[in-house]
Amino acid sequence: MNHHPAASPVTVIGLGPMGRALAGAFLRAGHRTTVWNRTAGKADDLPALGAVVAGDAAEAVAASPLVVVSLLDQDAVQAVLGPLAGSLAGRTVLNLTSDSPARARTCAAWAAGHGIDYLDGAVMVPADVVGGPRGLVLYSGPEALHLAHREALASLGGTAAYLGPDPGRAAAHDVALLDIFWTAMSGVVHGFALAAAENVPATALLPYAQGIGGLLPGIMEDFARQIDAGAFPGAGSNLSSAAAGMVHIVEAAKARGMDVTVLTAAHALARQAVEAGHGTEGFARLTQVVRGRPDEAVVAAGRA
Secondary structure: OOOOOOOOOEEEEOOOHHHHHHHHHHHHOOOOEEEEOOOOOOOOOHHHHOOEEOOOHHHHHHOOOEEEEOOOOHHHHHHHHHHHHHHHOOOEEEEOOOOOHHHHHHHHHHHHHOOOEEEEEEEOOOHHHOOOOOOEEEEEOOHHHHHHOHHHHHHHOOEEEEOOOOOOHHHHHHHHHHHHHHHHHHHHHHHHHHHHHOOOOHHHHHHHHHHHHHHHHHHHHHHHHHHHHOOOOOOOOOHHHHHHHHHHHHHHHHHOOOOOHHHHHHHHHHHHHHHHHHOOOOHHHHHHHHOOOOOOOOOOOOOO
């Protein structure tokens, strides 16, 4: 496994918004960057920045020792890279395509079977942040491989976190963090909709909604400790009271003809825990309900 200098050539396959941002970051850092996309015409201003637009995927792969892939999903990755396995042997594939942890591991196993060095990763910021100080990219796979390309990957800016040798580890963080984000975003949308249904303007609700958001960092810190310890104290607020409070929100939303799918599902989880005898415990106990293990404590971190 060779160490490649900071300005070594890089190929970027996939030129959606994220792929273009990745290519732009490598170009600004001085890398000779070759780009290719399955649909022509998506290079935008990259050629003006110095990018080389490859005629096909084989040409793109041959141009660089490091091939960075940002496509729709792992099916798309296999469709593009599968026929090029022989050409990729001895090169490094950095797969920044979002998909499940299991599929990241499957892709890593495929690469290993063809003599391809493989890193998986997840870009945890919007495309317009890539390459800047607020960037965050998570990596998992062989540590030596990550170290070998560390200088090139620094082009993506911000913070780079290596999570360990399991190739699915970055994807596991990705899906868990996006789970938090999209579930929270659904709550934000539903809350504003409920306020509007009661003739409360969104701008009037906003400062109080922001106050609710400000509570979350401390709550998440408490939950993390409880989950790793497998103990869910409910002295301040317990699941029985939470479930009762959810009923009032569902009733208010139904009275205005609103969709209550998300909150009804949340209430069902809380009721399941209460009916299993955990009503006096804290809300973090629901991590076990959603895992299908309502009566099992979480194995402490590091022993899972």
